[in-house]
Amino acid sequence: MRTIAIISQKGGAGKTTLAIHLAAAAAESVALIVDTDPQATASRWGEWRKGADPEIIDCGAPTLLAGKLSKAAELGGELAVIDTPPHADAMARQAARLADLILVPCRPKAFDLAAIEATAELVKASHKPAFVVLMAGPPRAPLIYQEAADVIEGSFGLQLAPVMLPERAAFHHSTAQGRTADEFDHDGKAACESRWWKRTAISSGGKVWWSIQ
């Protein structure tokens, strides 16, 4: 089972939105979300969609995470996406330790970029492949994205994912109804952008870290 940890110490960075859309984009695999956040946002979303895939598994303590992942793999899970809480070092570290790949959602805004320093250190200490996914930025603002890339790659030494989910109302409306952007408006821009996960591989140094195929 492949395991992706979604980590950002900053609240509201887009962790749960990314976890939901990534797991849903991988629906051809047996994908599940492990909700390690006491706020239980992903679990609530799962209730709103009345149990439709992806399955959501709760995990309340870092010491339980390895066991939950093993159980999911035994039951046929092929992809686990771990949604982590903000400001929670122990859970974020454990998720990073158990993941094959780490994604760090971040808004392309000065304060948000400055705040990923702590997450960058945590991620680097794990020695796992890690990529920043820019979330909820303006759809067309090349200068903002260039500046964000300079900070992420230049100052923090993290890699930028080739996929982002720009600011779209459909991400808000769809999740509020227990749906994904794709289910909410299949032909809309948010749906199209969330399907990028299906056709975009994440690679570096000649190695493909993520591909849905």
Ligand SMILES: Nc1ncnc2c1ncn2[C@@H]1O[C@H](COP(=O)(O)OP(=O)(O)OP(=O)(O)O)[C@@H](O)[C@H]1O
């Ligand atoms: N690409 C986007 N476009 C529009 N709204 C977005 C986008 N990404 C996230 N949001 C909105 O931003 C808010 C925070 O997102 P989300 O809950 O995914 O962040 P989080 O990092 O999981 O927060 P927390 O740290 O509290 O767990 C939500 O209202 C969500 O709908």
Ligand SMILES: [Mg+2]
């Ligand atoms: Mg969340």
